[in-house]
Amino acid sequence: METQRTEIQARARDMVVSGARGLALAVVGMAGSVTLFVLATVSLALIPAGVGIVTTPWVLTAVRAFANARRIVAAQWSGIRIPAAYRPVPEGATPWARCRLMLGDPATRRDLVWLPFDMTVGFVTAMLPAALVLYPVEGFALALGLWRVFTDGSYVGWWYGFVPVSGQGTALLAGALAAVLLVGGYRLSPLLLRVHFRITRAVLAPGHGELAERVRVLTETRRDAVDTSAAELRRIERDLHDGAQARLVAMGMDLGTVEALIEKDPARAKELLAQARKSSADALTELRDLVRGIHPPVLAERGLGDAVRALALRLPLVSEVSVELAGRADAPVESAAYFALSEVLTNAVKHSGADRVWVDLHHADGMLRLAVTDNGKGGARIDAGTGLAGVERRLGTFDGVLAVSSPAGGPTMVTMEIPCALS
Structure with missing residues (x-):
């Protein structure tokens, strides 16, 4: 008997909690989705005018944060995990590069599609568990006499669901309907909240088409790696x-x-x-x-930081190297980063006309970031046959990205990022 009472109390508590969470999702979700959808629409419309190139990355970053917050809530409240598959955006990339990379990311496009979905279907599915908890309160209040506030007994002054309340008899019917809804909420509220998150996952999670594209990219980068080897x-x-x-x-x-x-x-x-x-x-x-x-011996013995310093010492240019690494990456990642950086520095020596180069190497947020800046003439492009395309393919084997900012007249900044953990 005690066990049954405990179970009833636990389910009643789950019902109330699910209703409160559903109401919070509906209110916060509606406000956030509408605001971000309007900002995103306006910012995208301003891209041809140039203003949107600056504002769009910031707005899309806010959209990502809003979607990630929903992912966290889904995992914590209902145990439903919604994977986030955003492509990394190199630190220090130009606004145009950030805008292009973020808009070209399928995960970002899913977020933009999800915003109007969340303010409509998402709002309704979030309100259902809240309604099953809150709406019965009105029915019980009508049955207890609140109906007299809305009618004098000669006409229908209030509707509760499909029950027209015109007197005490119909008010009791409203109370009975409220009891039925409360029983439904007792059984269905947590389930309905899970339904909301499952529908959200169907919109935000990567689809089969994107997985197929991912397999194609991985196959291509693996083939490039084999050809390079x-x-x-x-x-x-x-x-x-x-x-x-x-x-x-x-x-x-x-x-x-x-x-x-x-x-x-x-x-x-x-x-x-x-x-x-x-x-x-x-x-x-x-x-x-x-x-x-x-494979440079210094790379194997001393790690990437010292190998990069030794590489910079052999340059015919004045170089400054900044290294902030709290540990070592896996050997294949270190090797790829070293030779990618070596190729970029070789390009700077051969093609930039620079007399000074700055190298920055650090690890943050699960990303190994390498940046090479020179004071040369600029004009470097990935597709210009200067070896940067090979660097991009080398990084792609490890899910890394390459961004180049090189306006005419310089300076040139090449940023590389490789997702990895440090030992």
């Missing part, structure tokens, strides 16, 4: 064949000649020995450069 292996083979291997063969031939001349022509033998020693030193240097190109 194969090209790198061919380069290593070519460098070994044309460089160190050729020098070692020549050194062997010189040593064979020295062996034949050491008694007949000692002077000539000494010259060949000196030449062989020089060839061995050159071969060793080439092998070290080759190994450094495959």
Whole structure:
């Protein structure tokens, strides 16, 4: 008996809590959805005038925050998880780049579709559990005599649902209907709140089309990674064949000649020995450069920060490096970040005409961020054949993004982001 009473009390408490939560969702959701929908509509309409390029990223950020708040509430109140699949926007990107990247994100477009949905269907489904808790109060009040405020008994002065209240008899019918609604709320309010969040998830969660696009992108980046690896292996083979291997063969031939001349022509033998020693030193240097190109020892031993500092020291430009890393990323991520940064710095040396470069490397919010800024002539583009397209493909293998801000006359800022955790 005690167990049954406890269960009834718990279900009654769940009903009241669900009703209160539904009312809060309806009120806050309506206000937030309407406000953000109006702001988004106006901001998007102002893009051709240029004003919307600045305002749209801020408005879309607010829309994302509002949708994420609903995701958190859905998980906490009903245990329904709504995945957020936003593409990262590089820190320091220009307003135009931020606007383009955010509007091109399918997750952002789903948020914009969800806003009018939330202010209509979402409002109704959120109000249902609240109505099943609050509306019976009116029916009981009518049955207890409140009906006299609305009628003098000669005409229908009030309707409760489908019951016309004109006297005490019909007021009791209204009370009976309220009891039925209260029983319905007792059984259905938590379920109806879950229905609201399930419908919200159907709109906000990634669809099959986006998952298919995701699979296509992953397949493409994996193919690029395999092609890049194969090209790198061919380069290593070519460098070994044309460089160190050729020098070692020549050194062997010189040593064979020295062996034949050491008694007949000692002077000539000494010259060949000196030449062989020089060839061995050159071969060793080439092998070290080759190994450094495959995976720099400083990267493996000291981590990405020190490897970037060592890379900057070899530049023919004045460089400033800022590193803020609380740990180390996985080795493949460090390697991708190092060689991507190396390619960007090489571009700055070859094409920018700059005499100074700034490198910033830090980790925040689950993102490894690398920024390279130079004071060159600008005009860099990803599709200009300067190696930035290869950097973008390299980062894409790890779900990373690349943003380039390079107006004519400079400065040029290249920002790279890779999602990762630090050990």
